[in-house]
Amino acid sequence: MELKRVVVTGLGAITPLGHNVADTWAAVVDGVSGAGPITRFDASLFKTQFACEVKDFDPSLYFDRKEARKYDRYAQYAVIAAKEGVEDSGLDLEKVNKNRVGVIFAAGIGGIRTFEEEVGGFYLNEDKGPRFNPFFIPKMIADIAAGHISMMYGFHGPNYATVSACASSTNALIDAFNNIRLGKADVIVTGGAEAAITVAGIGGFNAMHAISTRNDDPKGASRPFSASRDGFVMGEGGVCLVLEELEHALARGAKIYAEVAGGGMSADAYHLTATHPEGLGATLVMENALADAEMKPEEVDYINVHGTSTPVGDISEVKAIKKVFGQHAYDLNISSTKSMTGHLLGAAGAIEAMICVKSVENDIVPPTINFTEGDEDPEIDYKLNFTFNKAQKRTVNVALSNTFGFGGHNASIIVKKFVK
């Protein structure tokens, strides 16, 4: 069976840098940090008191009061991003065969705030016996965003969530890509959402020493590849990509942002949270993605790295890039946009794939911000081009996005300029 070609025809986003794709992309190109003091709860007793929050978020702009209550914030982000993505795709909702439109939408955690509220409420009133809200489970579960989006539009195609921690939404994209390639759907609304800037989210990641504690400088805290990096900065939001079978897109005259070239998956099989020190899984996942795309390493112009700004992870990813790309590693651009967006966990793959698509569309590589001269890590090779501090113009025919999740899950996706 011949595999079908898959293109990106719609984008949507609500992120720490903007409430839509245009604002988010503009901020990423300008090197703007989305970090600031936590406003969602009183974080004064926490080791980390800042994050990349979605700013000025007002659910009532998007949902009526009754609806808003039934959505955890993560699902609200998912639905908002999906609305923009579907609208941007220009799909004619009257004409499209909705049995052939799917939704594969990821979350790494899901409704953690809902979980806190309900379980916390139970323990406060333990003597009264179980009194859980009937919306507790359907608000919390990580697949409900995909359900909501399907209900909103009546899309009856494949529908589920993928979960692989911080690789979750790359897995969603790869699944969407594969489903369309195999002819299981014509269009899939895919992406990811997360809203874990909560007491348990920050407290839990703090306990692992995973997140930065640079409370005196939130905007400078996410500093991938700097010697003084001390962990990631939590982000949140939702990002949607509409993937579509090429002939279907051409037949309706859709605007095509880019083509999905391939996806790779692998496991470190090494440790719960630490990446393999030699980048074993990271090497394999990039090799798998290149093989799937039938591409040579030399064809890649830009790697949007996982690059979370953790002491161990950044080093092993660089090792892997050098292993896979050899001499070409020095010719391509590398950047970690988490330096600006923070780490969107289950939405990281989606926002970074969206950035890769925009990079391919505009021939601009967004920067890795917060690097200062003299802050070099002896274990990192600075002859590589990390696109520090300033976006760079270059032809981007092919961009690769890496994501690695706790549990050792690795997923990479490659997008390229669409050429008939």
Add this chain to the structure above:
Amino acid sequence: MSEIASRVKAIIVDKLAVEESEVTPEASFTNDLGADSLDTVELIMDFEKEFGVSIPDDQTEKIQTVGDAIAYIEANVK
């Protein structure tokens, strides 16, 4: 309108996002006020919380309208 009735109505207006004028004694939660099965479970919980009563499952099934709820609570609130 009794004080209980106005508190019951306020909860319904808030949770189901309906206009106060729609919340008549005859109005059925599911047929008239747009509630689904989960909404009605939540409403009953909110009544229990607001009035400090416990409504057994075999009674909740009988509470179909605004009037049913007000009557039950008026009869059972201490």
